[in-house]
Amino acid sequence: MHIRSFAKISGVSIATVSRAFNPNGAIKAETRERILRLAAKHGFTPNIHAQRMSSRTSSVLGIFYSFSAEPIFDYYNMELAQQLAFEASKAGFTAQLELSSAEDQQQHLRQLVQNRALGGIVLVAEGEESAKALLSGIESCPSVVISTTPWSNSPTMGLVHLNVAPGIDLALGHLLQGKHTRIGYIRGKADETKLAAYQNFMRSKGLIVDPAWISAPCSTFAEGGAMAVELARKGLSAILCATDILALGALHDLTASGLNVPRDISIVGIDDLAFSSYITPSLSSIGVPRQQLSQSAVEILMRVIRDDREGRSRPQYVHTVNATFTPRGSTQVLTPKGKKISPQKDSLSLLHKKPNKNG
Amino acid sequence: MHIRSFAKISGVSIATVSRAFNPNGAIKAETRERILRLAAKHGFTPNIHAQRMSSRTSSVLGIFYSFSAEPIFDYYNMELAQQLAFEASKAGFTAQLELSSAEDQQQHLRQLVQNRALGGIVLVAEGEESAKALLSGIESCPSVVISTTPWSNSPTMGLVHLNVAPGIDLALGHLLQGKHTRIGYIRGKADETKLAAYQNFMRSKGLIVDPAWISAPCSTFAEGGAMAVELARKGLSAILCATDILALGALHDLTASGLNVPRDISIVGIDDLAFSSYITPSLSSIGVPRQQLSQSAVEILMRVIRDDREGRSRPQYVHTVNATFTPRGSTQVLTPKGKKISPQKDSLSLLHKKPNKNG
DNA sequence: AGCATAATTGTAACTAGTTACATATCTCAT
């Protein structure tokens, strides 16, 4: 059933049918109701492809990760994408996670835009340059960038700035209050902002920032674990990890190597994934509010789209979302006594203590 | 740039251009090459919407979860969707996770199919009836069902049967070998097959299947935890959980209430999520091979699509994927000594012991 | 009632491709 035959059935012109289905079509309310009722009766729904072709718009929201060198098999990105999809669907859009490899990403994006396959783009980016490079030449398509760096010069498109620094400050402040001073950092991929926030905080408090306390960039559980064990050997009392994944790896390998978290060493993650509060010890984590992020991104995108459609020029929408911090079981205040104990030995004995009690 | 102007530029007809872009268009190899080269030079790519409209096909793979009453904020489904998307993209399809609420799901699906928005459907289903109901009337669209139940009568569409029973047998066998006999089960939503497999195994070995050892269906960390504590009170020595999420909740709450996993009670999950081997204790889990599942599903779907296009009737493709079991740290062999302890009393006293210790 | 203006509806020309059928070109055996 297409529009022409349905128009004939309902005794109006195809234009009227089209208007009935378009929320801002100039049509009498009664007529619209009658047509929609008839459409439901006869099972007519406008064909999406045809709609998109002739209206030259699309209500598909493309989600891109500018640093998706590897497939995004990563809980944080998955959770974020899911949130974005959810927010998008509330705005009548259907989200599409684009997972082309890093090399063809630019081309892939260009092609989608040129095809007008996308009504809007949400680009989750770390670096400003890479994001701009990726979006250059496709300004015709409304886009929002979710970025951990603030934009240096005013953005040409919507920007949601995810400010991790406050969260990192809170977390490190928490550690400092707990008398931790030797704090290391396990780097993630493309985490310059996080690194800078860590370094800034440390310096501002007059703490040591030994390059040896900062790991190479890594991403998997296993890498996180290996780095954590290595840093622990250097006598650190706390480690900040660029992601909860790395933190979980750290927790695992540290425990496996006989250390007790948080007694011997405190661990802080970034992302605050859903499961982070449910593991043992529960993970103190810097919360990156995925919901707020997604909401703002979609909201801004919708505004840009509306502006475009109504011929207005695009104002520069910017919104900042601050990270928070939730202390949990993986960080501990060092007691004067606790500070003195030799972590290695003690933890080893502890590991086998409990059985005696219950056995 | 559309096909007509580009055809003019390259000095051929629009039909020839179209053929150059269609893999099975009857066209001279040199001509195709020349046109594709020219297209690259002039930046011409066929418009997807127009293609889909006139060819009345789509290369979008819709992923549906038949039991998505709540938003699918669930690691297993996310990991599976991701895998599906990955496999789909290898086959030239772009996957789209459809997350309408349960009530409008049927209508949503129908509309998409009627619009020919979808080239294929992957439906992740638990119940056979619900899956059939959802797909009835839209046989025109190729579909594959990933189901934990085998199809009772021959399927009208592709079927990937995820057989959890072997995994459950292995896991329960492992527990039994470890002298566990009092084994409870924390139910998930729509997990009849899992429940049946559990009951069958228990009965086949002459073990007690006390209805009181089987929880109400639940899905969140918190519910899993609460159920686990409740079951632990009944003196069980092991609990099988319908998902790793539930198992993680169980691990958390049991530990919080002073029990030690695996010494006091063993826990087995189902799904074998990426993080399950990295938590402490590492989670023994029944592995559901997401990759195999996705691969088979997409492969079958592509075959159905090819059959359709070439006018063949659809053979009944069925593929079975068996679950496996990986024992890890959350399950333990009971020693004769361990077996003697009166679980009931001991665990109850334990439940309120911890505060004193640390307070 | 008569006219200006506004609100609806209709007509027809778009959107950008695919594909059945017709036509042209090529290959090769006679």
Added chain:
DNA sequence: ATGAGATATGTAACTAGTTACAATTATGCT
């Protein structure tokens, strides 16, 4: 050289909508 059969290309009719503009109908005001 010629015609059959195969291969390649072109023409034109589709696909199913939107929308500018024209035409019609309704409303308000004198």
